[in-house]
Amino acid sequence: MTLTLHQVTVRIPLAPGRSVHAVTAADLVVRRGTVHGLIGESGSGKSMLAATITGLLPKRAHLTGAVALELDDRTLTTREIWRSRGHTVAWVPPSAMTYFTPVRRIGSQLAETIRYLGAAHDPVELLARVGLEVTVLQQYPHELSGGMAQRAAMAFALAGDPALIIADEPTSALDAERAAAILGLLGDFAAGGGHVLLVTHDLTALQESAICTDVSVMYASRIVESGSAETVLDNPGERYTKDLLAALPENGLSPLPFRTPELVNLPDDFRYGTP
Structure with a gap:
């Protein structure tokens, strides 16, 4: 079971003759049971x-290429x-x-998510899976610390029993201890077959956690290198x-x-080091 991207290209028009080259000819494979760093x-x-x-993606974005998710019994298209x-x-x-509704308690929002997805989970059970106390259900988003909010976001992500989790900078603005805890939750999900x-720029946390099996590197909309971590x-x-x-910093801060x-309108032949 794998997630596969084949020659995925995304262009976002801005005006006649101008577009954002958001993604260019991206190939990527995320294997079941692994964390793939980007x-x-x-x-x-x-x-x-x-x-x-x-x-x-923005509604005006134009996508070519293919995204496929291979499951046990079928392969899903984009x-x-x-x-x-x-x-x-x-x-x-x-x-x-900042993604939670600020005037509603976490519990009501999580219960609504479970109902919308038609899932059989209970909010208390989902919070327990991410290491949060049941009292969090009665709290408003502004009452949570940054680490608690990221754990709550993980609980929301787990509500529909997904095969794949995309974590976009999940450790941003967290200290080392809380970042390690969030990465640990992602590692647990992968270890369970997910x-x-x-997606991260926190390379220090990524290296220290040794959580990733594989890593891909992006530059100027392209994946320029992929391989084992x-x-x-x-x-x-x-x-x-x-x-x-x-x-x-640990490598010299060069x-x-x-x-x-x-x-915007990046030349097709643009590469790292191009003047």
Whole structure:
């Protein structure tokens, strides 16, 4: 069972003759039982790739290529994945607190999600799975800490028993301890037979947790390198990956020599280091 992206390209028109090259010719495979990391600078196209899988692209976006999710009994096409969102694919957003309805308690929102998905879960059970006390059901989003909000978002994602979780910067603005806890929850989901695509720029947490089996690297809307986490993070083959890792504090904090380009009307032959 795998999630497969084949030559996925996304263009978002802005005006006649101008478009955002959000994703370009992306190939990606996320295997069952694994966490696949997707790394790169801000503005490289990671979140747009995640939105392509979940069906959360802007309405005017134009998609070519194919997304397929192979299950035990059938293979879902791109549109089928989108139509069954919540059951086949679930999304964990960055800064989860801002995605909850601020004037409603967490419990009522979680119960509504369960009803909408036609799931058999109980809110108390879902909170227990992510390590939250039952008292959280009576709290409003602003009463949760950042770590609690991200755990709650995981509970919402698990409500429909998805085969795949897309976690988009789930550790942003969290300290090391809380980030490790969130990554642990994603690892548990994968260990139970799920698929996880972890979109992150927090390379330090990713390396320390050793959660990823595979890693892909995005630059300027393209996946420039993919492989086992050990190979990509310890012995990368692409210059961009090497420079990205060298920019980490523990690796010398070396600035990237080339800026991330704007993705508007990006030339088809654009590559890292292009003037």
